Amino acid sequence: LAWCLKNPFVSTVITGASRVEQVHENMKAAEVAPKLTQEIMDKIDAIFDVKKDEDDD
Structure with a gap:
């Protein structure tokens, strides 16, 4: 989750939890x-093997 929060290519971090x-x-x-x-x-x-070029699909 921390990597997602820090990654500029991730716009939203959605987590799930069933317990507090x-x-x-x-x-x-x-x-x-x-x-x-x-x-x-x-x-x-x-x-x-993360691609950092936004044009890579």
């Missing part, structure tokens, strides 16, 4: 996102 505890866990992503450096984001992108 899950909502609390999901909200922790807001605390983690600012800690994701560009280096970390690049490593995550490489793992998932």
Whole structure:
């Protein structure tokens, strides 16, 4: 979730939860996102082979 929040190509993050505890866990992503450096984001992108060109479909 933190990667989604930090990613400029993700316009909306929609989460689901069936228990209050899950909502609390999901909200922790807001605390983690600012800690994701560009280096970390690049490593995550490489793992998932993320294309950074908006024209790639």
